[in-house]
Amino acid sequence: MAESFISLTDVRKVYRTRREEIEAIQNISIEVQAGELVSIVGPSGCGKSTLLKILxxxxxxxxxxxxxxxxxxxxxxxxxxxxxxxxxxxLKWRRILENVLLPAEILGLPMKQSRERARDLLAMVGLAGFETNYPYQLSGGMQQRAAIARALVHDPKLILMDEPFGALDALTREKMNLELMQIWRESRKTILFVTHGIQEAVFLGSHVAVMTARPARLAEYMTIDLPEKRDLAIKTQENFGEYTRRIYKLLDMD
Ligand SMILES: Nc1ncnc2c1ncn2[C@@H]1O[C@H](COP(=O)(O)OP(=O)(O)OP(=O)(O)O)[C@@H](O)[C@H]1O
Ligand SMILES: [Mg+2]
Incomplete structure (x- = not known):
């Protein structure tokens, strides 16, 4: 088998404050192949954001x-x-296009190409025509789409998403799920996606990493055997329900 893109072996993380030591991650081993979208679920405070920050x-x-x-x-x-x-x-004082360009600016990438790429990405996330608007002129979902374009502008190999749709209403969230699926299929990026939404995790993931309460360990690394091209109707399929029920059980929420 080809070498994994990400290989975590017995990863451990302890936060040391002046008063105490907090074991955030006890022992996590995961192999992620290039081009996979891996959802990560687990109880609040278990160490999901910590894992992304390490990566x-x-x-x-x-x-x-x-x-x-x-x-x-x-x-x-x-x-x-x-x-x-x-x-x-x-950044509220920067127009949308300038916000999307920020990583390219910081990395000193050629601005002319980056500007073109930023425009293309804004079009891809459905924000063509909003390049010169300021953030306050966009809805929450539109702002989050701009943030996704910004995360892609320097063509990174790995996208880390930490509950990106948590603040959105249910309908917008489902739309963003569909868009993210499409972005993933088109760009073939490796994506790690932290969410509290069990359905969202199964809908998006090639795999779902289910973590235990702190200190985080891997309860199970599930392979989601659903077609790669997914629409919302897939949520009514029997095996979709089986995957979500299994995750609720692992999280002790059934
Ligand atoms: N900088 C820090 N210093 C000390 N402790 C920290 C720090 N960051 C996180 N922690 C602790 O580590 C644990 C894991 O935190 P983390 O933010 O990774 O959880 P999480 O799974 O992302 O939670 P949530 O789902 O609520 O976002 C928590 O107990 C938290 O209090
Ligand atoms: Mg977090």
Missing amino acids: AGLHPHDGGEVRIGSAAEPFDPSRDVGMVFQQPLL
């Missing part, structure tokens, strides 16, 4: 091994990661 190179880990990329294609988190958070975090 983004924002936090060191305290044990085990984290490998991304290969010797032939070394991975540089400062260039190769795009992140999307629960809030869009757009």
